[in-house]
Structures are given as C-alpha cells and as structure tokens.
Ligand SMILES: Nc1ncnc2c1ncn2[C@@H]1O[C@H](COP(=O)(O)OP(=O)(O)O)[C@@H](O)[C@H]1O
C-alpha cells in the first residue's frame with residue numbers, strides 16, 4: 281500500500297473535500313474498501329480454477345479483464361465498419377447526384393449486430409423510459425391515495441397483491457397485449473422496447489406509489505391546518521403543501537423503484553429476447569464458446585456498476601430537490 | 606368599539622373516542638370586543654386548544670357556535686389567522702415565501718404584485734425578520750421562526766388573531782422579546798387577539814382580559830379577570846406594581862387553589878422566571894430602562910417595550 285502516502289492525488293482530493301476528517305479515518309476510508317476489493321479478487325482468482333464447467337474453467341479476473349478489452353475492441357471495429365458503410369453510401373450518392381441532380385438518394389443504416397456497448401445503451405434507454413412512466417403514474421396516484429382515506433382503503437388490497445409480482449409473470453401477458461394493441465405501420469418504437477418498458481413500469485411502480493402515499497398521509501397536521509386557514513384550493517394545496525412535504529419520502533421510493541427497474545429489465549430482456557444487456561447475456565450463454573463465461577461476467581459487473589451509478593445519480597438529484605437533506 | 610365582535614354561545618364539544626364520547630367542553634360563553642386582547646389560561650388538557658380550534662373553524666362544536674361580526678363560523682378562513690405553537694412554517698419555503706404563500710392567497714385579487722411584495726416585507730419588518738427573508742426555517746432559531754409565523758398570520762390582515770401557546774416552546778429571554786414585540790404590534794394594529802397560555806405572567810402582562818378555564822372533562826369558563834393596567838406596559842416597572850401583583854395572585858389562586866391539579870403527567874402552569882427575578886431585584890426607573898445596551902445578566906427583565914426586538 282505504498283500508494284497511500286500524502287502525495288497520493290486521490291488522498292489529497294479527499295482531504296480537500298472533507299477537511300475535518302482525521303488522517304487515520306481518512307486512511308481507513310481509502311484502505312478498507314481497497315482491501316475489500318483486493319481480498320475479493322484474490323478469493324476469486326483462487327476459487328475460479330476449481331470450478332469446471334462444460335465451457336471450461338470459471339473465468340478468473342484476468343480472463344474477464346481481457347474480455348472486457350475484447351468487447352470494447354469489437355465495438356470500435358463495428359463502429360469503424362459502420363462509418364465506412366455510411367461513407368461508401370455517401371460517395372455513391374454524390375456520384376448519382378452528379379449524374380442526375382433530381383435523383384432520390386437515401387442512406388441505409390449499418391445492418392451489423394449490436395455490440396455490447398450498444399446493448400448497454402439500449403438497456404439504459406429502456407430502463408429510463410420504464411422508470412419515467414412508472415414515476416408519472418405512481419406519484420400522482422400516490423398523492424390521491426395519501427390524501428383520501430377512502431381511496432386509500434380501496435386501493436390498498438390491489439397494491440398489496442400486485443406489489444410482489446415478479447416480472448417473469450407479467451412478461452407473457454405484456455407481450456401479448458402489446459402485440460395485440462400496439463399496431464402501426466410505421467411504429468415510433470419497436471414492440472420489444474414497449475414490452476420491456478411496460479414490464480419495467482409494472483414492477484417498479486410500487487415503491488414510489490407506496491412511499492408517495494405514505495409521505496402524503498404523514499404531512500405535518502399543522503401545515504395542513506395552515507392550508508385550511510388560508511383556504512388554499514385543492515390543487516394549490518396539493519402542489520404547494522402536500523407534494524413538497526412528501527418529496528423526501530417520494531425520493532426514497534424513487535430510488536428503490538429505479539433499483540428494481542434495472543433488475544427487472546435485465547430479467548425481462550433475457551426472457552423475452554428483447555435487445556439489451558439481458559439479451560447479450562442470453563446470447564453468450566447460448567453461444568457456448570470458451571470465452572462466453574468471461575463475457576457474461578463482464579456483463580454482470582457492468583450491470584452492477586450501472587445500477588450503482590444510477591442510484592448515485594438519483595441521490596444527487598434528491599440532494600438538490602429535497603429540503604431535508 | 607364596545608359592540609360584541611366575536612361571540613361564543615353555549616359551545617360544547619364532545620370527541621368520539623374508542624372508549625365512547627369524551628365531553629371536552631361544556632357550555633362555554635364568551636364575548637370579545639374588537640381590539641381586545643384575551644388570554645385563555647387553564648391546566649394542560651383542559652380544552653384551551655379545542656376552544657381556539659373551534660373559533661378557527663378547524664373543529665366544529667357539537668353544540669352551540671361561534672359568531673364573528675354577525676357571521677357564524679363554520680370553516681377555517683384567513684380572517685381568523687392562527688399562530689401555531691411550533692411555527693408551522695413550510696420547511697421547504699424561505700421566510701419570504703412562507704409569508705408570500707399567505708399574502709398571495711388572501712390578496713391575489715385586491716393587490717398588485719408590487720403591493721404584495723411591499724406588504725410581505727412590511728410584515729416581516731414588523732417582527733424584525735426582513736433581514737432573514739431568504740433563509741429557510743431550518744436555518745433560523747425557534748424564536749425567529751415563531752416571529753415569521755406571527756408575520757404570516759398578521760399578513761392575512763385578520764379580524765382575529767388566534768395564538769395557541771405561541772411562545773411556549775421558547776426560552777425565557779426570547780419569549781420576553783416576542784411578548785414585547787407582540788404588545789407593540791397589537792397596539793399599533795388594534796387587532797383582536799385570543800391567546801392560549803399557561804404562563805401567568807404572560808397572561809397578565811399582555812391581556813385586557815384573562816379567561817380562566819376549569820379543569821376538564823367538561824371544562825368551561827371558571828372566572829374572568831379584566832386587567833385594567835395602562836398601556837404601553839413595561840414588564841420591569843410592572844413587576845412590583847401592586848395592581849399587577851394583585852392580578853397575578855388572582856390568577857394563581859384560581860389555578861392552584863380553586864382548580865386542583867389535573868392528573869399526573871400534565872404540565873402545570875407556572876409563573877415564569879423573569880418576573881420572579883424582577884421581584885427580587887431593585888426596581889428600575891423607566892429612564893434607566895432606556896439605556897441602549899442591556900446588560901446580559903438582566904436583559905430579560907430590562908428589555909423596554911419600545912426597543913426593536915432581535916434575537
Ligand atoms: N381529536 C380528539 N379526540 C379525542 N380527544 C381529544 C381530541 N382533541 C382533544 N381531545 C381531548 O380533549 C381535551 C382537551 O384537549 P386540548 O384542547 O388539546 O387541551 P389544552 O389545549 O387545554 O391542553 C384533552 O383531554 C384531550 O385529550
């Protein structure tokens with residue numbers, strides 16, 4: 281651990297950020313996580329060769345690292361190819377236009393298979409869309425439930441029953457319903473995107489809904505009385521008193537929801553063969569090459585890391601928006 | 606100004622509880638003149654807040670009713686502004702925005718935006734809080750927050766100001782400052798005030814009349830005491846004024862002799878320390894009181910009514 285001297289730029293940065301943290305605590309706050317990761321990697325390295333599968337030994341950290349580089353390289357290559365493909369078409373179009381200025385030209389997109397990186401972005405887009413949809417349903421509904429005792433009593437059994445449903449159960453139903461109802465000659469979104477998104481929405485909406493309702497029901501009665509004395513109209517009351525009062529609780533719910541959304545999405549993509557990281561994992565599994573397990577492990581780590589980053593982003597937004605932080 | 610402005614007639618209140626109905630108030634009759642400052646005093650749990658909430662319209666009396674300027678009170682409204690014990694400011698709004706919420710709602714049709722801004726600042730200045738206009742309740746002291754609560758209530762230009770133990774949660778020094786500020790404002794605006802307190806000195810110092818409530822259940826008005834002390838009142842000079850001492854004793858006698866203590870666990874009303882100290886210290890002349898720098902040791906008893914309040 282010779283890197284942990286005071287000349288370490290990371291350490292200096294931390295020290296500048298948290299000036300009141302003592303040297304010892306600071307050292308611990310850096311060394312302990314590093315130590316944890318190191319021990320994990322060592323254990324992994326030791327255990328991996330002991331696990332023999334039909335696709336060879338379980339990948340070691342080094343294998344995984346290598347495959348991560350490989351996947352990145354494949355992505356770069358594909359992009360180069362795509363660029364060249366488009367360039368070629370542009371040149372051809374230019375030639376056609378030179379011959380005949382009125383000619384109609386078009387550029388077809390590169391038909392290559394999506395890379396690991398492409399799948400990451402597909403998954404991110406889907407999860408954010410599903411989470412957004414869940415939020416715009418759950419927050420207003422939660423406010424209504426929290427404001428009205430009768431409504432709450434009526435909604436409670438439905439919430440309790442649907443909350444624990446796994447995405448795997450929803451998926452066939454959603455797929456069939458989307459196929460039947462989402463018909464258009466020139467669809468703005470692909471069906472698979474809609475299916476994944478709706479499944480994510482159905483599974484992730486509950487924590488936000490429940491937390492919003494609880495937050496709203498628990499608004500300080502004095503504040504509600506202020507609102508009554510002022511005779512605030514219902515919408516002003518909801519917007520100016522209830523919603524801000526419930527914001528801390530709502531954000532706690534949103535963070536749980538986003539975590540669930542991300543987990544559910546991977547499962548849904550895997551099961552439904554919808555584009556995304558889940559499909560990447562499934563394809564590699566079906567592929568069954570000697571590198572497959574390493575590549576799946578790269579995906580596992582990427583899924584975990586992205587989930588972590590998403591939660592951090594939510595936390596940052598929460599700190600900006602919520603008044604109690 | 607002697608016509609009855611606010612009138613409670615035969616107000617009874619019974620709450621539905623899991624153990625059956627609980628009779629909290631029984632036949633409360635009360636007439637209050639415009640500009641009068643009335644204190645409600647009584648042991649904890651006797652029903653003071655219930656009376657205030659009925660006047661505010663936040664509770665409905667089971668029998669009898671409350672009439673303000675000839676209109677029966679059924680719902681809450683800004684003409685009966687309430688100052689809550691724990692300021693009840695929206696924690697996510699700044700001091701200015703908290704008052705603005707009230708002013709915009711009450712005067713959105715009768716004032717221009719400019720006038721509303723001036724009116725908000727005017728009310729913050731009344732309680733000496735304009736300097737903290739952009740702070741949030743979490744960033745100011747309890748005494749300051751309570752002042753903003755008072756400014757918000759005043760900004761509604763209420764016919765009656767209802768205060769439920771407005772200074773109960775504050776330390777003695779801050780409380781004295783705010784009492785003085787309130788006396789001054791009430792004199793300037795000639796507003797009608799009903800204040801709940803369980804502080805005997807506070808009641809005598811501030812009130813035109815003290816309404817003493819009997820212990821619950823089925824609490825009612827036990828005695829009424831008109832406080833005929835000239836205004837402006839100065840807490841220091843009053844401390845050993847024989848009339849003041851007499852009023853104080855009358856209230857104490859009611860609370861501690863005529864009304865026995867309610868069950869254990871309840872807070873008993875108490876005479877606050879400032880006047881106790883003032884009793885034992887040498888009386889100060891008004892001239893001395895005007896000294897610009899109050900000594901920290903006796904600042905709480907020395908604070909002159911006319912001095913700007915800050916904490
Ligand atoms: N909503 C309610 N339901 C049942 N009992 C209540 C309710 N509100 C007040 N009470 C009872 O009424 C009595 C008077 O309460 P309150 O007016 O708050 O007393 P005070 O303000 O004088 O301390 C108390 O015994 C209290 O327990």
Ligand SMILES: [Mg+2]
Nearest residue numbers: 653654655769
């Ligand atoms: Mg009370």
